[in-house]
Amino acid sequence: MVEHDFRNFFRYKWWLVGLISMNLADLFVSALVYNTILKLSVRSEIGSYFNFFAPGLAVTGLFASAFMIGREVNMERRREVHHYMLSLPMARWELAIGRVLSGGLRGMMYMSPLLLTCFIFVGFPTVWQLLLILAVLFLLAVGISGLSISIAASTSSLEKFITARGAVYYVLFFCSTVFYPIQVIQSAGPALATLAEINPLSGASDMIRSILLPQFFKNFSYLSILYIAAFSAIFTSTATFAYMKLIERA
Amino acid sequence: MRAIWFVSQVVLFGVIAANMVSVPDYFQYYVAGLSVMTLYSTAIFIGFDIYEEAEHGVFEYLLSLPVSRRDLVIGRSIGGGLRAFIYVGPLVAISLIVIGAINPLNFAVALFALFLFSFGISGMSIAIAVLIKSSDRFDIFMGVLDAFIVRLSTSMYPLAVIQGTNPIYGWAANFNPLTFAADLFRWGTGIEKIIYIQNPLLSLIGIVAFFGLFTLLGITIYERMIEGGGWR
Numbered sequence: 001m002v003e004h005d006f007r008n009f010f011r012y013k014w015w016l017v018g019l020i021s022m023n024l025a026d027l028f029v030s031a032l033v034y035n036t037i038l039k040l041s042v043r044s045e046i047g048s049y050f051n052f053f054a055p056g057l058a059v060t061g062l063f064a065s066a067f068m069i070g071r072e073v074n075m076e077r078r079r080e081v082h083h084y085m086l087s088l089p090m091a092r093w094e095l096a097i098g099r100v101l102s103g104g105l106r107g108m109m110y111m112s113p114l115l116l117t118c119f120i121f122v123g124f125p126t127v128w129q130l131l132l133i134l135a136v137l138f139l140l141a142v143g144i145s146g147l148s149i150s151i152a153a154s155t156s157s158l159e160k161f162i163t164a165r166g167a168v169y170y171v172l173f174f175c176s177t178v179f180y181p182i183q184v185i186q187s188a189g190p191a192l193a194t195l196a197e198i199n200p201l202s203g204a205s206d207m208i209r210s211i212l213l214p215q216f217f218k219n220f221s222y223l224s225i226l227y228i229a230a231f232s233a234i235f236t237s238t239a240t241f242a243y244m245k246l247i248e249r250a
Numbered sequence: 251m252r253a254i255w256f257v258s259q260v261v262l263f264g265v266i267a268a269n270m271v272s273v274p275d276y277f278q279y280y281v282a283g284l285s286v287m288t289l290y291s292t293a294i295f296i297g298f299d300i301y302e303e304a305e306h307g308v309f310e311y312l313l314s315l316p317v318s319r320r321d322l323v324i325g326r327s328i329g330g331g332l333r334a335f336i337y338v339g340p341l342v343a344i345s346l347i348v349i350g351a352i353n354p355l356n357f358a359v360a361l362f363a364l365f366l367f368s369f370g371i372s373g374m375s376i377a378i379a380v381l382i383k384s385s386d387r388f389d390i391f392m393g394v395l396d397a398f399i400v401r402l403s404t405s406m407y408p409l410a411v412i413q414g415t416n417p418i419y420g421w422a423a424n425f426n427p428l429t430f431a432a433d434l435f436r437w438g439t440g441i442e443k444i445i446y447i448q449n450p451l452l453s454l455i456g457i458v459a460f461f462g463l464f465t466l467l468g469i470t471i472y473e474r475m476i477e478g479g480g481w482r
Contacts, residue, residue, distance in 0.1 A: 018390035022397035029401040033415045037271045037407060167254050174262030180270050188266045 001098030008072060016110060019064055023114055027057050046181050047216050054118040055208035056178035059201050061114040066107025066141045070148030074161045082247045096243040100236050103145025108138055122212045129211045136225055139232045140204045146235030153242035177202040200231040256288055256341045275443040278349035282439060283405035285345045286432045289338045293371035294392055296330030297379035323472040327465055330372030335365060353440025360438020363457045367431040370461035373468035380475045403428035408446045430456035
């Protein structure tokens, strides 16, 4: 199952090149420009915006690529490829879990060059720290893949899927600490700050920052990792259930 | 879909980012730029229609119509631009209310410039779509182009800031049609604090040149590429 999904993933190699270009433009153009117009109070909290944003960029890339599995599931639903899937010699739950895991692994693979770029410019972690980062990001990637499959299984057309993806993307990203520190979100509204704190994207970005930039992010709460684990567990189960229902219904 | 994206960018990114940067009235500045960015990304969509028409045989029907190919491409550019304008119109109206636009005369000039900008983008999208001939490659190319054209423009930050960050970025932003459109739109709102241009005529000339160039390019490329089933 994983091999099947990885082969599909590499069919989109030029699409991935485009996606990486966009991500790098975010880092090397937007982040550098925003760095020059940061308020002094924000600068004293985060240092450089470029360094602040680099871990967020890895999470952005992870989200975009892990979410791609949903697009394929949606397409398979419309083209009735699941008949072939059902003919494979494996249990349905294995099939479903395999889809979720391969979506997560693809996210990790795509995110690797972005994470490496982050390490090159911000600093390298120790081996144990790296393993922790990879483990947490994998948990997040699996959760995102599950979320994507859950949406794909419950939307009948590609347009609806893309609409839902856009809504999820904007709410999850703009209400997280991927683009701005939590103090800035708090000044915009306490409700937004609460949402940002439990947002798994915030947890993953802040964990990398706390490792690479400990002088600015020493108050990282490891409770965030629990939120990521909960997000991953909820959406892996939902996706497994939704995917099994999808192929049984057909 | 774009309305959801637009609103979430205004109420989440716009509000929060305004607390992070030292640009005065950044919220108003960003919302005005966002309107132009949305217009740009909507006008691009005409390129995808070209592929869909080729796939479904509509292209042959269009070629059979009693209009010259030149008229056809001009019509497509205007149609694509107008469609984007109508689509983004309500969002632009909301953004004007949100930021409190005050000068109707300036705004009429800016609106005219945005029309031309929108036609120019449609012409550009048609020219690229006909040249590339694959919807996947077009999607990728436009994505990459979008990444640089939006970020290297004044739609999100003022020109002086871009120039201060990197002179090459500043140079690129200086000749970017999105910069002309965003600056003119802000000038059109009449809100002093978000106007960074000294001479709006230069931006207007830039947009007219962009519109002329890409309409001409669109016509030339379209005419050459469609002969002998070249759109397939």
